[in-house]
Amino acid sequence: MEVITRGGVITEPGNSVENKTGSWRVFKPVINYEKCIRCLICWRYCPEPSILKIDDEETKMNTPAPKEAMKRLPVVKIDYDYCKGCGICYNECPVHAIDFVREER
Amino acid sequence: MNYENQEFFAPGHGMCAGCAAPIVVKWVLKLAGPNTIVVNATGCLEVATTPYPRTAWRVPWIHVAFENAAAVASGVEAAARAKGEKLNIIAFGGDGGTADIGFQALSGMVERGHNVLYVLYDNEAYMNTGIQRSSATPWGAWTTTSKVGRANPIGELRPKKPIARIIAAHNASYVATANPAIFNDFKKKVEKALQTEGAKFLHVLSSCTTGWRHDPSKTVEIMRLATDTGIFPLYEIENGDIENMRITYKPKEFKPVEEYLKMQGRFRHLLKNPEYVKKLQEDVNAWWEKYGHHYKK
Ligand SMILES: Cc1ncc(C[n+]2csc(CCOP(=O)(O)OP(=O)(O)O)c2C)c(N)n1
Ligand code: SF4
Numbered sequence: 001m002e003v004i005t006r007g008g009v010i011t012e013p014g015n016s017v018e019n020k021t022g023s024w025r026v027f028k029p030v031i032n033y034e035k036c037i038r039c040l041i042c043w044r045y046c047p048e049p050s051i052l053k054i055d056d057e058e059t060k061m062n063t064p065a066p067k068e069a070m071k072r073l074p075v076v077k078i079d080y081d082y083c084k085g086c087g088i089c090y091n092e093c094p095v096h097a098i099d100f101v102r103e104e105r
Numbered sequence: 106m107n108y109e110n111q112e113f114f115a116p117g118h119g120m121c122a123g124c125a126a127p128i129v130v131k132w133v134l135k136l137a138g139p140n141t142i143v144v145n146a147t148g149c150l151e152v153a154t155t156p157y158p159r160t161a162w163r164v165p166w167i168h169v170a171f172e173n174a175a176a177v178a179s180g181v182e183a184a185a186r187a188k189g190e191k192l193n194i195i196a197f198g199g200d201g202g203t204a205d206i207g208f209q210a211l212s213g214m215v216e217r218g219h220n221v222l223y224v225l226y227d228n229e230a231y232m233n234t235g236i237q238r239s240s241a242t243p244w245g246a247w248t249t250t251s252k253v254g255r256a257n258p259i260g261e262l263r264p265k266k267p268i269a270r271i272i273a274a275h276n277a278s279y280v281a282t283a284n285p286a287i288f289n290d291f292k293k294k295v296e297k298a299l300q301t302e303g304a305k306f307l308h309v310l311s312s313c314t315t316g317w318r319h320d321p322s323k324t325v326e327i328m329r330l331a332t333d334t335g336i337f338p339l340y341e342i343e344n345g346d347i348e349n350m351r352i353t354y355k356p357k358e359f360k361p362v363e364e365y366l367k368m369q370g371r372f373r374h375l376l377k378n379p380e381y382v383k384k385l386q387e388d389v390n391a392w393w394e395k396y397g398h399h400y401k402k
């Protein structure tokens with residue numbers, strides 16, 4: 001049994017990460033890297049946030065991109081542990097690089 | 106230091122899928138950075154981000170009650186000042202917690218000139234308790250306390266309270282309306298508010314998929330339409346100088362209000378009567394006729 005702390009203080013910042021909200025998902029966004037222009041608009045608007053911006057050289061170079069020059073830019077990656085499947089990224093992507101498919105479990 | 110690549114708002118929170126409030130919060134925190142204390146009024150944001158013993162906040166955060174976020178923020182700021190600490194003190198409140206029940210505390214905080222940024226995330230009703238109307242609910246919106254039926258085919262009968270202008274009239278250092286869907290304008294205003302000394306108030310539009318009744322994926326699109334139809338204008342007012350209010354964004358071409366209404370279940374009944382749509386369009390036109398000259402590129 002957990003004991004309630006004095007004043008209800010929570011001493012571990014951001015421990016909501018233990019709560020895997022990916023189980024809420026009915027539809028799932030899937031990034032099509034052949035189309036993704038790395039504009040980061042999905043990252044900007046993800047409310048969880050469950051879209052990560054990855055800036056390491058290896059990922060940037062090894063992820064497909066519509067143009068070679070775009071490989072200098074950070075890559076977006078969906079963290080399915082938390083993505084609730086709201087579909088904002090799918091709706092906002094300017095080049096329709098995100099598919100929104102029924103989740104299969 | 107630029108903290109845009111860090112997240113001070115963690116995933117795993119329980120806000121509905123597609124709720125805009127976390128978008129507002131994550132960006133305010135990214136722009137403020139770690140040297141920040143947050144005070145949060147009761148409402149969805151508080152309830153759904155801190156179900157004990159979990160929290161989504163990675164900065165110090167305090168919740169007290171529904172009506173006193175601004176009073177608590179005033180106290181936190183006074184304490185920080187007494188200790189000689191330079192911190193961002195940020196209060197978040199919903200429209201109920203800000204324009205209605207917390208209004209007195211907010212009025213006091215601004216009048217006393219506390220160095221606090223108060224952010225109203227406005228979803229235009231009391232959402233956390235089941236969509237009751239507030240003074241920020243717009244004319245024509247369905248809520249569970251402005252029901253639509255034979256006796257009242259319109260829904261909410263009062264116009265939206267102009268809370269930003271009311272707070273500006275307190276001579277607040279900086280007041281602005283903002284919309285995360287008009288992102289550059291939103292970001293600039295958050296940055297400007299954080300850099301300004303004194304009491305700052307940001308009135309930020311924040312769609313609620315549950316109360317506005319729309320598909321979660323449409324959140325940003327609908328909020329963009331709120332400004333592109335002219336319904337939610339974006340402006341700023343410095344040091345209470347309402348005469349010199351500055352409209353900071355104007356759509357290249359205004360879209361008809363109907364485009365905004367038809368995407369939301371809370372307004373769907375209005376479309377049955379062209380008179381209602383016409384009335385709303387005329388209200389918007391009248392606002393822009395009266396204030397449109399305040400637009401400065
Ligand atoms: C004094 C008091 N009255 C009523 C409540 C119940 N209550 C909790 S949240 C809430 C609605 C909050 O509405 P708003 O401030 O608009 O935030 P939202 O939930 O819409 O984000 C109410 C009425 C309360 N907690 N305290
Ligand atoms: S009820 Fe509305 S405001 Fe509350 S978490 Fe859900 S979408 Fe957000």
Ligand SMILES: [Mg+2]
Pocket residue numbers: 199200201227228229230231232
């Ligand atoms: Mg509300």
